[in-house]
Amino acid sequence: MVRTKKLVWLDALMSAATSLYNPEIQKAKEDGRKIVGFMYQELPEEILTAAGCVPIYLRGTGSEGTEFADAYFRQLTCNYTRHTFNQILDGRYDFLDGAVFYNACDHSRRIYDNWKLLPDNPVYHFLYVPKKPGKLAKEFYIDEIKKFIKATEDRFGVEITSERLASAIKLHNKVRCLQQELYAMQQGESVYLTGTELLMVMLAAVSMPRETYAEILEKLIAELKTNQEVFTPKIRLMYAGGHIDNKDSFELLESQGGTIVVDNTGFGSRACAELIREEGDPLEAIIDYYFEEKPAATRQMMTQEARLERAGQLVKDYKVDGVVTARLFMCDIWAFEQFILRSYFNKQNVPVLELEMDYTPEGEGQLRTRVQAFVESIRAGKQDC
Numbered sequence: 001m002v003r004t005k006k007l008v009w010l011d012a013l014m015s016a017a018t019s020l021y022n023p024e025i026q027k028a029k030e031d032g033r034k035i036v037g038f039m040y041q042e043l044p045e046e047i048l049t050a051a052g053c054v055p056i057y058l059r060g061t062g063s064e065g066t067e068f069a070d071a072y073f074r075q076l077t078c079n080y081t082r083h084t085f086n087q088i089l090d091g092r093y094d095f096l097d098g099a100v101f102y103n104a105c106d107h108s109r110r111i112y113d114n115w116k117l118l119p120d121n122p123v124y125h126f127l128y129v130p131k132k133p134g135k136l137a138k139e140f141y142i143d144e145i146k147k148f149i150k151a152t153e154d155r156f157g158v159e160i161t162s163e164r165l166a167s168a169i170k171l172h173n174k175v176r177c178l179q180q181e182l183y184a185m186q187q188g189e190s191v192y193l194t195g196t197e198l199l200m201v202m203l204a205a206v207s208m209p210r211e212t213y214a215e216i217l218e219k220l221i222a223e224l225k226t227n228q229e230v231f232t233p234k235i236r237l238m239y240a241g242g243h244i245d246n247k248d249s250f251e252l253l254e255s256q257g258g259t260i261v262v263d264n265t266g267f268g269s270r271a272c273a274e275l276i277r278e279e280g281d282p283l284e285a286i287i288d289y290y291f292e293e294k295p296a297a298t299r300q301m302m303t304q305e306a307r308l309e310r311a312g313q314l315v316k317d318y319k320v321d322g323v324v325t326a327r328l329f330m331c332d333i334w335a336f337e338q339f340i341l342r343s344y345f346n347k348q349n350v351p352v353l354e355l356e357m358d359y360t361p362e363g364e365g366q367l368r369t370r371v372q373a374f375v376e377s378i379r380a381g382k383q384d385c
């Protein structure tokens with residue numbers, strides 16, 4: 001699908017998603033805002049917003065190699081970790097005023113371990129997020145959130161009040177509502193965005209101040225409806241994967257005639273699936289949302305049934321013809337998730353393509369061939385019906 005009309009607001013969000021120190025972050029720095037890098041998707045970014053900070057997703061965007069990071073990690077470490085830390089060592093994150101981590105996986109938490117060893121590093125807290133549900137786990141989580149709030153207040157000399165938390169919830173919910181509207185526009189026979197555009201627009205949300213993002217996204221939605229340039233996908237795909245946020249990767253997946261109409265990713269559809277309740281105590285609402293209401297991440301134990309049910313519902317809602325799952329080399333969590341998804345969708349007679357990819361696409365010829373064969377097999381199956 002080739003876009004024939006230039007969309008100003010789409011270009012603005014795509015630009016923000018494909019660069020770390022983008023113009024919106026630069027402007028926020030000039031305005032005196034504190035920029036905090038955080039590990040997505042289970043760290044409550046509303047707490048950082050309530051502190052007056054701009055939370056941005058730590059990632060390896062723009063990395064062209066891992067020559068610096070290789071001295072710190074074994075080759076068994078995933079490339080998301082190595083590319084991200086390479087950007088840190090290369091000074092690409094020197095604009096940060098703080099950084100927060102949580103126990104996402106053993107690979108990514110090594111960024112925290114090594115970054116803390118560097119002089120003048122911005123890392124100030126590590127949040128332990130339980131992997132199991134239950135009363136004891138939630139009590140532990142509540143204590144961890146309170147420690148996180150205290151550490152953030154001490155770091156930036158602010159008080160995170162209930163009023164500030166309530167305001168942050170409203171802002172982030174506004175973002176989620178707009179994103180829900182955007183995804184709804186992808187459900188029809190014709191879609192407004194390619195999958196690459198959709199995923200980059202979603203990534204922009206964790207790449208800039210949320211109030212600015214909300215303003216631009218609102219204008220983009222109006223721009224898309226006014227422009228009225230839509231595409232009718234011949235093959236509708238759903239993408240599911242972890243830590244793959246490279247524009248080139250998504251373009252590769254769509255290069256052979258298939259269109260990603262929906263995703264099942266942490267920074268994508270799962271980020272806006274549910275809202276945080278705005279009634280009652282705001283801190284309790286944030287805790288409930290992140291601990292038990294937000295769609296489960298792959299690391300969370302005893303959530304397999306809910307994760308599969310959600311994936312299956314997305315296939316139905318978006319009339320998906322085939323599912324592409326992708327994991328980075330050495331990512332054990334997503335190796336298990338791919339196996340589970342394959343078994344589930346095989347029973348549903350939904351075609352699945354499993355890929356193992358680098359953070360920055362390598363072996364593109366082989367990947368294109370596999371994607372092409374997958375798309376052609378779906379096309380042949382549809383013709384036989």
